[in-house]
Amino acid sequence: MGSLIAYAPLLGAGVLVTLALALSSLVLATSLGAISAAARLGAGRVGVAVVLVYTTLIRGVPDLVLILLVFYGGQRLANGIGDGLGWEPVSVSPFLAGMLSIGFIYGGYLAETFRGAYLTIPRGQIEAARALGLRSLALVWTVTIPQLMRFALPGYANVWQVLVKSTAVVSVVGLRDVVGMADIAGKSTREPFVFYAAVLLVYLGITWVSTQIFERLERRYAVAAH
Amino acid sequence: MNRLLTAAVSAATLAFAGPALALDICVEGAYPPFSETAADGSLQGFDIDIANALCAEIGDECSLVKTGWDGIIPALLEKRCDAIVASMSITPERQEVIDFTKKYYQTPAMFVAKADAGLTDSPEGMAGKTVGVQRGTIHHDFMEKEYPDADLKLYATQDEAYLDLTSGRLDAVMADSVAVDDGFLKTTAGEGYAFFGEPHADPAIHGNGAGIGVRKEDTELREKLNAAIEAIRADGTYEGIASKYFDFDVYGS
Amino acid sequence: MRLDLILANWELFAQGVWITLQLTALALVIGFLIALPAGIARARRVPVASPIINGYVYLFRGTPLLVQTYLIYYGLSQFEFIRDSWAWPVLREAWWCALIAFSLNSGAYATEIIRGAVETTPRGELEAARALGLSPRQVDALVLVPSALRRALPQYGNEVVFMLHGSVVASTITLQDILGVGRTLNARHYLAYEGIVTAAVLYMAITFGLVALFRRLEARYLRHLRIGGGT
Numbered sequence: 001m002g003s004l005i006a007y008a009p010l011l012g013a014g015v016l017v018t019l020a021l022a023l024s025s026l027v028l029a030t031s032l033g034a035i036s037a038a039a040r041l042g043a044g045r046v047g048v049a050v051v052l053v054y055t056t057l058i059r060g061v062p063d064l065v066l067i068l069l070v071f072y073g074g075q076r077l078a079n080g081i082g083d084g085l086g087w088e089p090v091s092v093s094p095f096l097a098g099m100l101s102i103g104f105i106y107g108g109y110l111a112e113t114f115r116g117a118y119l120t121i122p123r124g125q126i127e128a129a130r131a132l133g134l135r136s137l138a139l140v141w142t143v144t145i146p147q148l149m150r151f152a153l154p155g156y157a158n159v160w161q162v163l164v165k166s167t168a169v170v171s172v173v174g175l176r177d178v179v180g181m182a183d184i185a186g187k188s189t190r191e192p193f194v195f196y197a198a199v200l201l202v203y204l205g206i207t208w209v210s211t212q213i214f215e216r217l218e219r220r221y222a223v224a225a226h
Numbered sequence: 227m228n229r230l231l232t233a234a235v236s237a238a239t240l241a242f243a244g245p246a247l248a249l250d251i252c253v254e255g256a257y258p259p260f261s262e263t264a265a266d267g268s269l270q271g272f273d274i275d276i277a278n279a280l281c282a283e284i285g286d287e288c289s290l291v292k293t294g295w296d297g298i299i300p301a302l303l304e305k306r307c308d309a310i311v312a313s314m315s316i317t318p319e320r321q322e323v324i325d326f327t328k329k330y331y332q333t334p335a336m337f338v339a340k341a342d343a344g345l346t347d348s349p350e351g352m353a354g355k356t357v358g359v360q361r362g363t364i365h366h367d368f369m370e371k372e373y374p375d376a377d378l379k380l381y382a383t384q385d386e387a388y389l390d391l392t393s394g395r396l397d398a399v400m401a402d403s404v405a406v407d408d409g410f411l412k413t414t415a416g417e418g419y420a421f422f423g424e425p426h427a428d429p430a431i432h433g434n435g436a437g438i439g440v441r442k443e444d445t446e447l448r449e450k451l452n453a454a455i456e457a458i459r460a461d462g463t464y465e466g467i468a469s470k471y472f473d474f475d476v477y478g479s
Numbered sequence: 480m481r482l483d484l485i486l487a488n489w490e491l492f493a494q495g496v497w498i499t500l501q502l503t504a505l506a507l508v509i510g511f512l513i514a515l516p517a518g519i520a521r522a523r524r525v526p527v528a529s530p531i532i533n534g535y536v537y538l539f540r541g542t543p544l545l546v547q548t549y550l551i552y553y554g555l556s557q558f559e560f561i562r563d564s565w566a567w568p569v570l571r572e573a574w575w576c577a578l579i580a581f582s583l584n585s586g587a588y589a590t591e592i593i594r595g596a597v598e599t600t601p602r603g604e605l606e607a608a609r610a611l612g613l614s615p616r617q618v619d620a621l622v623l624v625p626s627a628l629r630r631a632l633p634q635y636g637n638e639v640v641f642m643l644h645g646s647v648v649a650s651t652i653t654l655q656d657i658l659g660v661g662r663t664l665n666a667r668h669y670l671a672y673e674g675i676v677t678a679a680v681l682y683m684a685i686t687f688g689l690v691a692l693f694r695r696l697e698a699r700y701l702r703h704l705r706i707g708g709g710t
Contacts, residue, residue, distance in 0.1 A: 010265065060683035062644035065658055065675060072297045072665070073672030075304035091291075091306055161541075168543035172382075172651055174294050176267075179546060184263070186553065187385045190392070190415050193554035200542045200550065207541035296662065300671035323669045362666030379573075379653045380663055390653075393556035395571050 004194050007185040011195075014181035015202055021098050021177060022164045022206075028103025029163065033110025040115055051111065058108035063101060064169045071097035071173045098170030106163045113159060117152035118144075150221045157214040164206055168199075178202055249286040249447075251277050252293045252307035252439075256383045258409035259471050260313045263292070272476075275467045276330055276458075277311040280438075283454040283463075296362060296382060299324060302439055308447060310439035313402070315364045317433035325442050327451045329435025331468075332478030334425030335365055338391070338406045339398040340418060347423020352376045355397040358387035365400045368431045384409060391419070398422075404476065435478060481673050488664055495660035496681060502577055502656065503646045507639060509578075510585030515624075517586070518593025532590065539587035544645045548580040552652045577649045585642050592634045596627035629700045636693030640686055647682075657681050 004011075036055065039047040058066075074092045121144065129143045171180035182199045186192030253273055255263040261271035269290055281288035291307045302310050302324060316326040337357075339345050345355065353375035359365040361380040369378050379396060381387040388410050390396045399406070403425060410416040426432065438455075440448045458464045459477075468476050485492075517532045539547065555561050555570055569575045600623060608622040650659035661678035664670065 007265075057683065059640075060686040061679050062647045062658070062682055064647045064650075065661075065679045065682060068658075068662070068675045069672055069679060072300055072675065075301070075306055076671060079304055165541075165543040168545045169648075171545075174292070179543070179549075182546075183549075187389060188265070190389065191557060192389070193550065193557050196546055196550040196554045199546050200538070203542040203546070204538070296666050297671070299669040300665075303669075304671065320669070361663060362669075366667070380655075380659075380666075381653065382651075389553060390556075393571075394562055394567075395556065395573075 001194070003185070003189040003191055004198060007181070007189075007195070010181050010185060011178060011198065011202075014176060014178035017095070017175065018164075018167050018177040018179075018202075019206075021095060021102070021167045021170060021175070024099050025102035025106065025163060025167070026160060028099060029106035029110050029159070032103065032107025033114050036107065036111035037114035037118060040111065041118060055108040055111050058105050061105070063105055063166050064172060066101040066105060067097055067170055067173060070101050074100075094170060094173045094175035097173060098167065098175055102163060102166050102170075105166070106159055109159050109162075110156070113152055113155035114148065117148050117150075117155065120151045121147045146221070153214065153218050153221060157210070157218075160210060160214075161207060164210065165203065168203075249281060249284070249288045249309065250291050250307040251281075251288055252298050252301050252310045252312060253277065253290050254295050254298065254312040255292040256295070256385060257313055257405055260405065262409075272331075272467065272471045273311050273313055275470070276464075277309075279458050279463050279467060280311075280451060280454040283457050284450050294382065295360065299439070302441060305441075308440065308444065309451065312439075313405070313436045314439050315433035316435060316437040317364060317367075318430065319367070320433075320439070324439045325444070325448055326437035326439055327448055328455060329437050329478075330455055330464075331476045332427075332435030333402055333404045333476060334427040335368065335400060335432060336403040336406065336421045336425050337398045337400050337423045338411065338419055338421050341420040342418075343397065343422070345398060345422055349373050349375060352398070356395065358390055358396040358399045360384050360387060360401065363401075364432050365402070368426065368428070369400055371431060372428075388415065404472070408471070481668070481670060484664065484668055484670070485673055485677050488660075491655070491660045491664070492657065492677065492681065495655055495657040495678075496685075498574075498649070498654060498659075499643070499646055499656040500685070502574070502581060502649055502654075503639075503643045505578055506581035506585045506646070507589075507642055509582035510587075510589045510642075513582070513586035514589030514593050517590040519597055519619075519624075521590065521594040522597035535583075536587045536590050539584050540591065544580065544584050545648050545651065547584060548577060548648050548652060551580050552576040573649075573652045573654050577646075577652060577654060580648075581642065581646065584645065585638065588638050588641070589635070592631050592638060593627060595634075596631040597623065599630065600626055632693070632697050632700060636690070636697070639689055639693070643682070643685060643689065 036051045040051045043051075071092060071094060074097060078092055125143055125147065134142065167177060168179045171177055171183060174180065176184075178199055182192075182195040186195040189195075253269060254261050255269050257271070257273075259271055261269060261273040264270055269292060274290065277290065278288065291301070293301045293307070293312075295312070298310055298312060298314075299320070301307055310324075313331075314320070314326075316329060320326070337345070337347055337352075345351060349372060352373050354377060356377045356379060357369060357373070358379045358381055359369050361382060366378075366380065369376060379387075379390070381390070384401060384405060387396065387399050387401070391399050391410075392415050403421065406421070411419060411421075438451050440451070455464075464477070517535075520528045521532050521536075523529075551570070552573060555576075561567060561570060604622055604626055605618060608618045613621065646656060647658045649656045650662060653659075655663065658675075658678045661674035664674035664677075665672070
């Protein structure tokens with residue numbers, strides 16, 4: 001127990017890194033998912049094809065494999081682009097590799113979630129809004145997006161829960177997130193059990209807090225359905 | 227003469243290169259006593275001190291890039307760093323991909339196991355025994371070539387191998403004798419463990435000491451580093467650093 | 480792109496595929512064997528068992544598989560009493576540690592899937608079965624379980640893919656599964672990505688195979704739920 005207290009600040013710093021990684025990956029995933037869903041629904045043949053290839057391929061690759069690829073192999077790409085544009089080569093850090101990989105993978109899942117949610121919106125609502133004279137932007141803002149969020153919320157919550165746990169794997173390329181810190185602490189003290197058990201509790205905590213937040217959001221947005 | 231040469235080279239480089247270029251050096255940070263990461267994240271160890279001393283000698287600004295062993299050569303090739311100071315042995319296999327400076331130390335490899343394990347250091351004696359090595363090292367290579375009948379387990383870091391050795395998953399670990407001594411045997415976890423067999427140093431597999439890795443096209447950098455190594459050996463800086471960690475001659479013959 | 484090195488080592492990759500498939504399949508089977516009674520017990524809210532199962536499910540679904548595996552592999556081996564116990568010959572082996580972690584993890588997810596499927600069994604099916612005079616045991620065996628399994632098929636298909644992807648964790652505890660082989664190859668020949676790209680391609684191929692398999696199964700076993708024969 002003593003060693004756990006001694007390493008607590010380090011673990012705490014790790015938790016912050018985990019959360020930062022999860023949130024930034026979520027932002028990337030949400031953006032990619034939204035763009036993909038929109039493209040799938042509205043863009044031409046090429047757009048739809050591109051999105052289909054993206055969502056199909058990305059869900060065939062395990063997260064750790066993509067992270068290793070981006071981290072070790074991505075440097076070459078970064079250099080190539082950098083050389084081509086005359087920039088200073090950017091170093092692909094473990095955090096960046098993790099964020100890009102996780103963002104891309106869960107963007108693929110969210111594309112499906114958003115698309116499914118959009119298709120659930122009763123056509124009648126859109127037609128009624130148009131009949132009332134609402135133009136495209138107002139329509140999207142007042143009708144489509146609130147409805148979309150309502151229907152997408154459960155799926156979105158699920159993807160978040162899986163995404164958060166996915167961040168653990170970035171420790172394998174050296175990220176000093178909570179798992180990475182537990183690795184370091186466990187090996188130095190030769191007491192890995194207590195540190196990994198602590199990490200389990202941390203993730204349970206994150207899961208629990210997330211569930212509370214999403215339940216609250218679902219309650220709030222469901223009210224608008226009446 | 228060497229100091230004059232070094233000074234001349236440095237001056238010439240400064241004259242042609244303009245502002246001092248930062249030198250990025252890949253280090254491992256997980257290989258005590260040569261390199262390790264303290265609890266606050268700072269890097270320490272023989273490799274670290276040597277790297278800093280060489281930089282001071284060359285006159286370049288240095289920044290240390292902590293890199294996992296698995297990706298350290300790709301990191302150099304991809305220009306994440308300009309040199310590798312990570313106890314990397316100069317082997318013919320590696321020389322196909324990168325270049326090395328002259329060695330900056332040389333120590334043999336040995337088996338370590340529980341003191342009362344009664345193991346014999348021979349291909350027959352180790353047949354069927356579970357031996358741990360760090361993936362991608364000369365010890366990995368050595369075990370695959372010389373002890374093909376041993377059950378080999380690969381680890382990303384030396385530390386993980388020690389953990390499995392002490393938990394009884396491994397019968398033995400094959401690694402650098404100094405790293406094992408300082409990083410394991412002299413710690414509380416290493417009590418009751420000892421070397422067995424003789425030191426192994428086959429130039430074809432183990433190479434000729436540990437050198438600094440550079441890209442093949444960076445001949446100028448390699449020469450600068452070579453000159454710097456000679457300089458710090460000549461003026462006692464090397465001696466000063468080595469004696470902090472070792473009470474024997476780590477440079478080897 | 481050093482394809483020659485990959486091809487020269489195809490046997491290692493084949494062995495890797497075998498280990499990956501072994502671990503994935505066994506974990507799924509054991510997980511299913513855990514989940515069938517556990518899911519039904521949860522759906523029926525069996526006292527005492529239900530909260531315990533709920534706790535198990537919460538723990539294994541709420542935490543990363545990587546950490547569960549590390550805990551079993553590195554964490555347990557830390558203790559003298561474990562090393563001296565009868566369990567040690569099993570826990571000593573990385574393969575068993577991986578299997579235990581994967582099975583418990585898969586079992587938790589499968590329990591939820593089965594629970595959901597059982598809870599949404601159409602009343603009509605159960606009432607009809609009882610009206611026919613079937614005993615509770617017979618209702619379970621002949622109507623409830625097959626019906627639940629059918630409806631669980633799509634979600635279970637997802638779970639199979641997740642388990643395949645999750646199995647990469649095995650490479651972090653010395654096992655030479657597909658990713659393990661890829662990383663070892665990269666390390667031996669100082670490659671940046673060839674070994675890993677090969678691993679990615681192999682995982683994708685297996686994933687697509689599994690997805691196709693489950694589409695076939697769904698087409699066959701869920702035919703009765705399709706309206707007009709289309710999806």
